[in-house]
Amino acid sequence: MKAHRAESGILFHLYQGACCAVFVLAVLALSGCASMADFSANRMDNRIACTVAKDKLYALSEWGPVSFGARISDLDRAAVCR
DSSP: OHHHHHHHHHHHHHHHHHHHHHHHHHHHHHGGGGGGGGOOTTTEEEEEEEOTTSSOEEEEEEETTEEEEEEEOHHHHHHHOO
């Protein structure tokens, strides 16, 4: 029975630590919203980008040094990547 209590205590502390980590990451991610006026036009932008081989097209959302991308359909690629 003591082993079960020890395991549940460890799991509780792991869960609590994971919740704290998620909270800290959320606060850090949203902390830039307080200083949005300080961002220049080059720091936040949405761009499209073709690969060098011109076989794929991506939409990129840039937020400071971080970019998030999504692949765009091949029908649109044919019109943009020439």
